Amino acid sequence: MISRRISFAAIAALVCTVVAARMPMKWTATLAPQGGTSIAGTATVEPAGGQSKATVTLTGGAPNATYPWHVHAGACGGNGKVVGPATAYTPLKTDTYGAAKVTVTLPFAAPDSGSYYVNIHKSPTDMGTIVSCGNLTMAM
């Protein structure tokens, strides 16, 4: 009887794993210009082996510029805490056309609830100025 129980638990766990794998929690955001810039883009955050993979694209930036960015708790316009270590967020580096794309692995599981946003900071020496922002929304 014990072995039958174990196999039932194993099957239940397998079914849960398959269902979860077929419906990954993916978050997306459209980044809108802030403070009179033309900097826009997209951001996605999705599960990656117990961690998260985040991709950000950006256009309308200055050529050859560095734009720090993060996932923050809350919504655009707020002053929410950075989710996870700030050092995990490799800054965006624009090309000569002012466009950039970066993909990073973030050392935390993708959340399945809550409110989050992605913001783009003006430069490593002007973190207080936000040049683009988007609220993350969950998509199955």
Ligand SMILES: [Cu+2]
């Ligand atoms: Cu930030």
